[in-house]
Amino acid sequence: MQLIASPRELVSTCRQWRRQDEDIALVPTMGYYHAGHEDLIRHARGLAKRLVVSLFVNPAQFGPGEDLTSYPRNAERDAAIARDLGADVLFAPEPADMYASDHATWVEVPDMAATMCGQRRPGHFRGVCTVVLKLFMLTGADVAVFGRKDWQQQAILTRMTRDLNVPVRIETRPTVREEDGLALSSRNVYLTREERAQAPEIYRGLCFARDMAAQGATDASLLRQSVLRRWAERLPLGRLDYLVVVDPVSLASVQEIRGPALMACAVRMGRARLIDNIELAQSPDR
Numbered sequence: 001m002q003l004i005a006s007p008r009e010l011v012s013t014c015r016q017w018r019r020q021d022e023d024i025a026l027v028p029t030m031g032y033y034h035a036g037h038e039d040l041i042r043h044a045r046g047l048a049k050r051l052v053v054s055l056f057v058n059p060a061q062f063g064p065g066e067d068l069t070s071y072p073r074n075a076e077r078d079a080a081i082a083r084d085l086g087a088d089v090l091f092a093p094e095p096a097d098m099y100a101s102d103h104a105t106w107v108e109v110p111d112m113a114a115t116m117c118g119q120r121r122p123g124h125f126r127g128v129c130t131v132v133l134k135l136f137m138l139t140g141a142d143v144a145v146f147g148r149k150d151w152q153q154q155a156i157l158t159r160m161t162r163d164l165n166v167p168v169r170i171e172t173r174p175t176v177r178e179e180d181g182l183a184l185s186s187r188n189v190y191l192t193r194e195e196r197a198q199a200p201e202i203y204r205g206l207c208f209a210r211d212m213a214a215q216g217a218t219d220a221s222l223l224r225q226s227v228l229r230r231w232a233e234r235l236p237l238g239r240l241d242y243l244v245v246v247d248p249v250s251l252a253s254v255q256e257i258r259g260p261a262l263m264a265c266a267v268r269m270g271r272a273r274l275i276d277n278i279e280l281a282q283s284p285d286r
């Protein structure tokens with residue numbers, strides 16, 4: 001595996017591959033790998049002749065007061081994992097390699113970014129879209145893989161890609177969970193023992209709503225209230241950021257479940273902000 005820090009070198013490596021008619025898969029990451037990242041990389045390995053994994057804690061997607069400086073990092077271990085899983089290149093630039101001091105161009109999907117995580121993290125998805133578009137441009141990737149835990153992120157990136165005719169196919173992978181249901185996240189390391197013990201209630205609450213919907217409940221506000229009541233009892237250390245029922249593709253709010261619907265949430269537990277989601281009805285083929 002080649003370790004590349006320079007965007008220019010990444011471009012020339014990928015150009016060389018394309019000249020040889022070799023297709024390219026990309027897995028954008030911010031590092032501190034867990035089994036969820038490993039699943040993305042393993043899946044991407046099977047999609048193309050060449051595999052680029054990027055490792056970049058993107059400052060543009062962190063707001064003031066967020067955890068940019070304390071975001072967990074372990075570049076050496078991440079590089080070993082990427083290599084063992086068959087990456088051809090690990091692209092690990094410095095912020096100055098990605099953003100000139102007078103960087104002024106941003107990519108936004110404002111409506112889809114105005115809801116859910118975007119409401120609490122203004123500018124977050126602008127930072128995500130901008131860096132991911134840069135990675136698409138630098139690699140010319142044919143396919144890129146993202147996790148469905150960050151459902152809003154993959155929905156926004158899918159829309160951005162379509163709107164800007166970026167010739168990349170986006171594939172998504174299911175959320176990887178601990179045995180007790182907690183969605184894997186690099187930020188789970190922030191949880192205290194007491195918070196960790198309660199955190200699986202987040203997913204249990206979502207499953208409760210899914211089961212109610214499967215039994216015929218269609219009123220999104222009733223489902224929300226049922227989950228909130230459950231969390232009030234079983235998740236006292238959690239502070240709700242949001243719990244919504246939305247259209248899985250447009251992220252528009254859903255009141256009455258008549259087709260595909262997604263319940264998504266963010267819950268703060270101490271220093272951690274945990275996001276999760278569940279499909280309440282089967283999404284259309286994407």
Ligand code: PAF
Nearest residue numbers: 028029030058128131150
């Ligand atoms: O999901 C992430 O880890 C990041 O948002 C991404 C897609 C790598 C962009 O920085």
